[in-house]
Amino acid sequence: MAESSQQQSVGIVITEGKRKKAIARCVARPGNGKVFINGVPVELIPFEITRLKIMEPLLLAGNLKDKFDFWISVEGGGIMGQADAARMAIAKAIVKLTNLSEIKEIYKAYDRTMLAGDPRRTESEKWMRYSARRWRQKAYR
Numbered sequence: 001m002a003e004s005s006q007q008q009s010v011g012i013v014i015t016e017g018k019r020k021k022a023i024a025r026c027v028a029r030p031g032n033g034k035v036f037i038n039g040v041p042v043e044l045i046p047f048e049i050t051r052l053k054i055m056e057p058l059l060l061a062g063n064l065k066d067k068f069d070f071w072i073s074v075e076g077g078g079i080m081g082q083a084d085a086a087r088m089a090i091a092k093a094i095v096k097l098t099n100l101s102e103i104k105e106i107y108k109a110y111d112r113t114m115l116a117g118d119p120r121r122t123e124s125e126k127w128m129r130y131s132a133r134r135w136r137q138k139a140y141r
Contacts, residue, residue, distance in 0.1 A: 013096045017088030018117055022077025026089035028097055031069030037086055038073055050083040057091035057114055060106055061098075068097055088114055 017024045035042040037054065045051040058065040070090055074082040091114040095104050107114040123132035130136070 013093050015089050015092040015096060017085040017090075017092065019084035019088065020077050020081040020121065022074060022081035022085040024072055024074040024082065024085035024089040026086070026093045027071045028068050028090075028093035030067060030097075033066040034069045035090070036071050047079060050079055053080070053083040054086050054090070056087055056110075057094060057107065060110055061094050061103060064094065064098055064103070068094070084113070084118075088117065091115055 012027060012029045015026045015028070017026070035054075035058065037045065042051060042054055045054070070093060072086050072089055074086050076082075077085070091107050095107070095115065104115065125132050128136070
């Protein structure tokens with residue numbers, strides 16, 4: 001990917017990504033391409049699908065990923081929610097660090113939720129019900 005004249009050197013960037021109940025905070029700084037999730041290198045994450053989901057913004061960035069280090073702390077939610085939150089935090093950090101509109105457009109074209117969060121949340125449970133929508137069954141009709 002060609003670097004344009006827009007690029008400027010930025011020190012440390014802190015970004016946040018949210019998905020359902022999961023919150024990921026990313027500290028990105030110039031480095032040599034290391035990615036740590038809760039202190040563990042991303043290559044050692046046991047579930048392959050979550051590892052690949054977290055690596056998506058890095059793969060789309062091309063050779064720009066080798067110029068920055070990412071330290072991500074994730075809490076709350078489930079495994080895939082945490083992976084989506086970490087993915088969003090990394091994508092936002094890359095966009096802020098590089099300041100390239102090309103990267104932003106690539107992320108938007110691939111999957112808009114990398115930069116803009118998914119607003120869906122679980123519906124709260126109502127009184128006199130088993131769940132948010134399910135009512136008790138009637139047996140007398």
